Amino acid sequence: MKKFNSICIIDDDPITVFGMRKLLDSIIICNTLNTFVNGKLAIDCIKKTIEDNQEIPEVIFLDINMPIMDGWQFLEEFISLPIEHKVRINIITSSIDSKDEKNWKLFQTKTHHTITYNNKPIRKQEIDEMTKIA
Amino acid sequence: MLKGSQISTNNYLIKQLPKATAFINKSMKVDYVSDKWIVDFDFTHSEVLGKSINSLFKNINKSWRKIVQGLLTDCSSKKTVALYINSEGHKKWFEIQNTPWYDDQENVIGTILQSEDVTKTLLNEGKLEKLEILSEQMADLTKIGLWDYNLERNEMHWSEKTKAIYEVSEDYEPNFNDATKFFKNGFSRNTYSMTINKAITNEVSFREKLQLVTAKNKEIWVIISGKPLYNKDKFIGLAGTIQDINETNLAETKRRENEHLLRTLIDNLPLNVFIKDLESRKILVNKAEAEYCGSTNADEILGKDDFDTYDKETSEKSRKNDLMVMRELKPILAKEMKLTKIDGTSTTFLTSKIPLIDTDGHAYGLIGISLDISDLKRKEIELRKLIKVTASQNEKLVNFAHIVSHNLRSHGANFAMLLNFLKTEESESEKNRITNMLFDSSNNLMETLENLNDVVDINTKRGLKKKNVNLKSKISAIQQILSADLSTNNAKIINKVPDNLSVKVIPAYLDSIISNFLVNAIKYRSPDRDPIIELESSKEGNYTILSIKDNGLGIDLNKYGKKLFGMYKTFHDHRGARGIGLYITKNQIEAMKGKVSVISKVGIGTTFKVYFNEKI
Numbered sequence: 001m002k003k004f005n006s007i008c009i010i011d012d013d014p015i016t017v018f019g020m021r022k023l024l025d026s027i028i029i030c031n032t033l034n035t036f037v038n039g040k041l042a043i044d045c046i047k048k049t050i051e052d053n054q055e056i057p058e059v060i061f062l063d064i065n066m067p068i069m070d071g072w073q074f075l076e077e078f079i080s081l082p083i084e085h086k087v088r089i090n091i092i093t094s095s096i097d098s099k100d101e102k103n104w105k106l107f108q109t110k111t112h113h114t115i116t117y118n119n120k121p122i123r124k125q126e127i128d129e130m131t132k133i134a
Numbered sequence: 135m136l137k138g139s140q141i142s143t144n145n146y147l148i149k150q151l152p153k154a155t156a157f158i159n160k161s162m163k164v165d166y167v168s169d170k171w172i173v174d175f176d177f178t179h180s181e182v183l184g185k186s187i188n189s190l191f192k193n194i195n196k197s198w199r200k201i202v203q204g205l206l207t208d209c210s211s212k213k214t215v216a217l218y219i220n221s222e223g224h225k226k227w228f229e230i231q232n233t234p235w236y237d238d239q240e241n242v243i244g245t246i247l248q249s250e251d252v253t254k255t256l257l258n259e260g261k262l263e264k265l266e267i268l269s270e271q272m273a274d275l276t277k278i279g280l281w282d283y284n285l286e287r288n289e290m291h292w293s294e295k296t297k298a299i300y301e302v303s304e305d306y307e308p309n310f311n312d313a314t315k316f317f318k319n320g321f322s323r324n325t326y327s328m329t330i331n332k333a334i335t336n337e338v339s340f341r342e343k344l345q346l347v348t349a350k351n352k353e354i355w356v357i358i359s360g361k362p363l364y365n366k367d368k369f370i371g372l373a374g375t376i377q378d379i380n381e382t383n384l385a386e387t388k389r390r391e392n393e394h395l396l397r398t399l400i401d402n403l404p405l406n407v408f409i410k411d412l413e414s415r416k417i418l419v420n421k422a423e424a425e426y427c428g429s430t431n432a433d434e435i436l437g438k439d440d441f442d443t444y445d446k447e448t449s450e451k452s453r454k455n456d457l458m459v460m461r462e463l464k465p466i467l468a469k470e471m472k473l474t475k476i477d478g479t480s481t482t483f484l485t486s487k488i489p490l491i492d493t494d495g496h497a498y499g500l501i502g503i504s505l506d507i508s509d510l511k512r513k514e515i516e517l518r519k520l521i522k523v524t525a526s527q528n529e530k531l532v533n534f535a536h537i538v539s540h541n542l543r544s545h546g547a548n549f550a551m552l553l554n555f556l557k558t559e560e561s562e563s564e565k566n567r568i569t570n571m572l573f574d575s576s577n578n579l580m581e582t583l584e585n586l587n588d589v590v591d592i593n594t595k596r597g598l599k600k601k602n603v604n605l606k607s608k609i610s611a612i613q614q615i616l617s618a619d620l621s622t623n624n625a626k627i628i629n630k631v632p633d634n635l636s637v638k639v640i641p642a643y644l645d646s647i648i649s650n651f652l653v654n655a656i657k658y659r660s661p662d663r664d665p666i667i668e669l670e671s672s673k674e675g676n677y678t679i680l681s682i683k684d685n686g687l688g689i690d691l692n693k694y695g696k697k698l699f700g701m702y703k704t705f706h707d708h709r710g711a712r713g714i715g716l717y718i719t720k721n722q723i724e725a726m727k728g729k730v731s732v733i734s735k736v737g738i739g740t741t742f743k744v745y746f747n748e749k750i
Contacts, residue, residue: 013544013548015548015551015552015571015574015575016544016547016548016551017189017554018571019548019551019552022555071161093540094540094541094543094544094546094547095536095543096536096539096540096543097540104480107378117548119543119582120239120543120544120547120548120549120551121546121547121550121551121554123554
């Protein structure tokens with residue numbers, strides 16, 4: 001089993017969060033697994049983590065359509081944070097809008113973090129791939 | 135003394151001779167002289183008598199002296215015309231004649247000089263000659279011939295030129311009847327014979343433009359004119375001129391035809407045509423341009439410039455263009471120009487301005503050609519509007535399709551995931567949990583489907599008729615329905631809509647719209663103050679506007695403006711937020727051909743403006 005210090009799930013749908021947790025539990029061991037129902041709560045928490053000099057998440061699962069701050073707005077703020085090491089961000093969405101895919105490609109060029117794009121539903125073998133250290 | 139008295143008698147007689155006469159003896163001295171001679175040559179008696187003729191005519195008249203000397207030495211009698219210049223410099227022409235002077239024994243004892251002032255005659259002759267030359271030239275240039283007809287003798291006379299016009303030989307002798315026959319059978323001959331008979335009977339002048347057939351069978355146009363001739367108050371016939379105007383006439387006819395053709399052409403062109411001079415004054419306009427300038431008569435427009443037709447801005451611009459064309463000698467071709475007349479009406483033209491260039495290469499004006507494309511322009515604008523509507527419809531559809539697929543897919547994904555867990559799950563309690571989640575998921579799906587159905591309904595139920603609804607009482611009714619909610623939250627509603635204002639709406643939509651905005655205003659109230667909601671109305675063009683102003687949380691429009699009316703978008707961390715209300719509201723407003731706008735400030739409040747379309 002892979003071991004992680006910190007993983008974070010950002011999604012407003014409780015069922016998806018439940019599923020993600022369940023899938024992750026089956027293949028990894030993680031000290032801290034935080035979930036947030038929108039981007040705002042997540043980014044605020046990550047900023048605080050940086051301020052407190054604590055370890056920031058190594059893998060982030062990110063939904064796009066969320067209230068208050070959506071996935072893209074979260075990414076915009078996240079990539080501007082002073083994080084030197086690579087973080088793996090897995091976008092998880094049920095959108096088939098080509099605009100979202102374009103947006104993803106645009107973000108890939110703007111940051112040193114690893115960003116992947118994945119359609120729901122997520123299967124076990126995909127989770128394995130998504131938890132490889134970036 | 136006999137001799138002496140003889141001489142003095144002679145002297146006396148000669149003195150009185152009417153003709154200027156001088157008796158010169160053999161020694162060239164003047165013996166006798168007539169007073170006339172002395173006057174003619176500006177002498178006095180004492181100056182002349184006994185003097186040598188040589189000493190009388192000084193250097194000024196050298197040529198004169200030579201002639202006189204010549205005559206004195208020549209014994210044959212001769213007449214000569216010579217020029218004499220008197221002491222004051224006046225020129226006089228004299229005809230001088232010498233006659234030998236005999237004594238009673240027939241001996242030549244001298245010469246008698248007789249002279250006559252012929253200056254006037256000579257001048258007249260000169261004039262006459264000049265006149266003849268002139269009239270010949272005139273006749274040649276103008277092709278005018280002369281004719282006269284003597285009634286008494288029934289004689290007709292044609293000048294050379296006249297004969298040339300008739301193309302008869304020089305020795306042709308015309309007569310009254312033949313002259314008539316030269317005129318072309320029909321109108322010309324009838325007119326001629328009628329006119330000439332009338333001129334003879336009534337002794338009047340005439341002038342006619344007629345066609346004649348020459349001796350060489352050529353048809354030509356002439357102007358024949360005549361005047362009555364009198365001799366001592368007695369009418370004796372007619373005299374007049376005949377002018378060949380065939381070339382001018384043909385050229386004139388051709389020119390007129392061309393002009394007519396051109397005029398017809400430009401008048402019937404579906405274009406406004408005008409010609410302007412250097413001062414941009416119109417010197418030619420066609421029918422279309424005249425009518426456009428508000429006149430049925432093109433002549434009324436001539437001499438006017440753009441300032442008489444257009445407003446100041448248009449006129450100044452037009453003048454600038456004119457000057458540029460005439461200065462640079464380069465045409466403006468098919469340029470789109472919007473011209474505004476003094477009365478404020480605007481027309482869009484496709485205008486060309488082409489410089490008129492004279493032989494020296496300078497512009498002396500310009501030709502303008504304008505095509506009214508206002509209709510095209512209007513249609514273009516309509517088309518653009520239509521394209522915009524179609525594009526926005528299309529965008530809405532795509533948007534909707536994405537929403538549908540996204541929402542359905544997310545539920546579907548949940549089902550798939552949960553069912554997958556269920557298959558492999560062994561713990562009963564966990565199985566139960568998953569099953570419950572499946573129920574939740576199913577309920578969510580149903581709700582989503584209902585929402586989508588609502589939206590589809592709004593966008594497809596075109597049959598719903600708009601009715602006039604009193605806005606104020608509608609608001610009051612909804613206020614009534616929401617009264618429990620309002621009082622719980624201490625909300626205050628200020629309804630400033632006038633009593634009699636009605637809006638044209640689909641009533642059910644209006645209910646839903648007002649209620650949604652009111653509910654939102656309470657839902658997103660500020661925790662620091664009791665909600666106050668103000669409703670006001672105004673008019674703008676075809677729209678009646680209802681503004682709903684609250685003092686709630688407000689929303690950062692820079693961040694969320696684009697998504698505010700989107701589906702499943704919520705912007706506050708609020709449990710009641712479902713993200714469907716404003717989406718439905720917007721759809722309902724748009725289904726009634728209205729629109730909605732928003733202004734908001736975080737922490738201050740939000741104002742929504744609903745535009746009800748009263749026209750469509």
